[in-house]
Amino acid sequence: MTQGRQLHLGAILEGVGTDQYSWRDPALPGDASIDIDWYIRNAQLAEEARFDLVFIVDSPFITPDTAPHFLNRLEPLTLLSAVATHTRRIGLVGTLTTSYWEPYNVARQFGSLDHISRGRAGWNVVTTGLEGAARNYGRDEHFDHAERYERAHEFVDVVRGLWDSYEDDAFPRDKVRGIFLDKAKQHRLDHHGRFFRVDGPLALSRSRQGQPVIFQAGDSAAGRDLGAAIADGTFAAAQDFESAQQYYADLKGRAAALGRNPDHIVVLPGLFPILAETDEEAQAIARREHEALDFDKLLVQLGRAFNYHDFSQYDPDAPFPDLTGVTLNSYKGHAERIIATARDKQLTLREAAYQLGQWRTSFVGSPETVADEIERWFVGRAADGFNLRVTRPGDFALFRERVVPILQHRGLFRTDYTADTLRGHLGIPVPSNRHAAPVESRSDDLVPAE
Template structure:
């Protein structure tokens, strides 16, 4: 019997905050981005709310103009390993770039995290768009956009091949015979590709999930193809229901084209809900944040989207500058979205900056109003779930205590975790080990 579809919920751990001014709120701890107690408190709160996962983003390049959270923050695998020890069910997902790391190390790190957590690891596969990252890794230049996605595809092939290099029963541990590992079930990968040459096998056995859950944030054409073909979940960006529904339909169609069942791919827009006792109270909280934001936040988001380009050099009230050539080798989907809005509405630079500084979103209101909006997107074909950003201290607790019970009463969200692993929670199968599957196929032939 088919189980009813349920919302998937994640929470992004953003320390001192997402914007350039969040840290100045009286309720923020300016050390939160490096404070384990803060990460632990928020993760345990999300787990109490039966969230599917918490997520740690990352960036490998900063300037003095970077947002405070990214200026001073912990490394994802380190904090996730610590969080694994103090949680029991919630998935723990971290960003790690394929452009500035090695497949063997990454395969080992996430396999280790999967073992430490009892099968709750997830990897957000990114290609890195900030060009000056190259200078931190002894590289002469940043790879072009299309090259980065070719690297990503081969990289993921290698990592998943290394995870499979141990069959699930390869570790024998027979003390009487003296056999620790079955050599017939330990495999060299011997990968020889365009970008990587990796022998294997990995020096740690397959984790409880077989493969950690794969996340991606594909927005460009190449990104959407990669995510639709390879990811288990997609971080999406959608300002409106219509934009969300269009993206949702597109990536699900692409997944079908790659031979996948669309329900095995979860589309998760990032949202920033403002919750109050009433709609008016929530609107006041949004206005509080909007009033505290300066153009610095808008300029900051704009610069990051266009490869740290300096937009302050232009006339703030003049036409938006011609920067399309920069956007094609940066965060292409975000750049294209902004440029499309500029062309459609003839926006000035000030208008773009103000929109980026204080986006309102569709999730502002009482707990019932926010739950109604979540349900409308979920049932209307715009999302399989959401990744929650906390715009003000205390908003995560309000979501857990006020919104989640409404979703549970409506049968839209779990009352208890479905199993022990992250894949159990998501309803995803453990990927078959390629070597075991080949052996079974030969035996059945």
Template sequence: MSKSPNRQLKLGAILTGVGTEQNAWREPGLPGDASIDINWYIRHARAAEAAKFDLVFIVDSPFITPDTAPHFLNRLEPLTLLSALAVSTSHIGLVATLTTSYWEPYNVARQFASLDQISNGRAGWNVVTTGLEGAARNYGREEHFDHAVRYARAREFVEVVQGLWDSYEDDAFVRDKAAGIFLDKSRQHALNHKGEHFSVAGPLALSRSRQGQPVIFQAGDSDTGRSFGAAVAEATFAAAQDFGQAQDYYRDLKARAAKLGRDADRIVVMPGLGVIIDDTDAAARAREEARIGSLDLGKALVELGRAFNYHDFSGYDLDAPFPDVEALSLNSYKGRAERIVHVARAQRLSLRATAWHFANSRSRFVGTAETVADEIERWFVGGAADGFNLMVSAPRDFTLFVERVVPILQARGLFRSDYESDTLRGHLGLPVPPNRHAVRERARAAAE
């Protein structure tokens, strides 16, 4: 297959402990307490760093039920976890999910800026708005924010956080002991933000890191979510079931960004990557069949219901057409819920068939290391992805990916053989954002 000399593939490792799928925790060799074992995370972060991955990623959600997937039932808080990884690694990026719906901008700005300083410029924030309505009751609210309101708050939330991250110009701290001057006060800036959703004075009591600001990631797939990502994201975690769907998302997101006057090449699109690797394609497919065969319908229905705010499908006629639950998607995981409804209607699926369809979704990255590398290259060269986020739950497949697939990608010139940077922005090819106050001052001085 052809090489692409002007672009480098980006790779992330999603560290999900015992897994975000119902049966992932039963994988041989996976410790049953992996989601709360800091040593498990450290080992895998170091393995990903040794393989020159761009980042590790920690997922999160502020609401659970007894039927929630095992990893979410018992897991470490992301920023606490990444602070431990920051002092256990030296190069790999550190990205965490944190919702704008139930936090305050000042806290988030402070936490991520602290991680950015602790890691010496390797932090990234995956901005989400929280799809599960039950989260409201964990934060003193009777009702979840409306979908449109969530995204309006998120847009303002990000603006406030980024403004706080610019509280100090890069040369604000003089630290002149002889003169007794610690701070150049003219280079400290209060934000004094007053908006529709937030009022934040500032300044933030923390300076910028070597990469200027943490990298903004985003993962929304609804129409509103895509528009939000096109406006604020520097990288996105895309959900794509196949090559065509991935291409459509890639083109759509970058076109939206371009219409907003942004450089579309400065949004790194990274779909999720689930791999099954074996010595032959047939052996890998057999393992996939065995994994699918271990699923049960009850768990498939639970997982289906999660997109509709954990709607209980167990009382419906399983063999009747997929029920009319479209209204339930309006304030939950809207993008995924709408996709489920669309597929069920287009293919005239029963509820049973719909549950199995989405539970049994097959990976396009199954086979020998060469087969998997070929498919990765096809997506990368074919305009479906700038990189991938590899799910790390199955120890065997992660090891095989690192030991067999990565060297193939390196030999083809698609992936780095060594780090050329030690910041997350450097890995992703993103520029350091200039401090807005310094830019304004330079413009004023030039006009005089």
């Protein structure tokens, strides 16, 4: 039924949470988002449960109304480097933007994490949705949406080129003859493009998995095109089975049209289950959490997709406002989806805020019920796996201890690791080095150690 496919699981380590209520859990440290011991322990728990990866989200702009975790959190690469030294097998994926970094720095940082972790690094490529980020990086205006994605294509091409600076046997390290480097196997990039000029080479060799795994999460047409072109995996935002199936088929279709093997892109929607011993208990929890939501905070979260547009200025019980003229140069795909849903369902602003301002989940119930739904999405090709939100300790424990064993018993999820690298876990091939064609070295191409 699954045709040899294996379910994949990631853990989004969210500290005190990106919702309204997780930070108030008595069992969750109030400073979890800046406590490296919290991240290490939860990464170890995910590894004990045989998860494929842990994932660290990031964004370079906040406001006073930003969600608790985003207000005060550790930088992803620093964090993951620390976690790498306390884990052995689990993948380590972090977010860095192509809009406000430079390719050489990113290539060096993720290449270093890949070596530190011995082949477990992954980069979530984002273009930054919030316009306020521009003023944190010396710009008056954010890059236009189309330009951001053009820049991202070139950025990733440059980074991948830098990761191939050395062929795998470039370093003889022959102490007897005093030869450290075979010069013929070091390669400059000499990239001169629209956005970047990078000579190279990068002062770092490839890792055990060749290159870090590339993830991407854009949902607009441009975002999907980027994912289809460059991604080994995508973090999808689908909130129901039908939209997840549509995204899955669309993304893999775009990849196939580019000549790629669609099975080499792993689609991982976010998973935010509400679990309890019985379906009735879980549904009661869902109702209580929904009733406790703060409407003003929902409006803020709704506005985030529109660059924190102020929805409080409108009558909440009138039809969803006409946003003609409001910038979509932010989280464009998400914003377009909000507008289309509100229009098609004829929602008031209040209804839109409750339905679209907070992540809603169809994974509500007992461990067996949630496992059934996970299997339905997996078998129905709405997902290749899921990225589980990790914040409240009891919720994570219930998923690890009750849901994962059911998935393992059904043969959907591994009972032990069979690989040591993130590519190995995901079943993604090691990319060949673009310079790997045999080159006959001359004696004067060998550099004696000084």
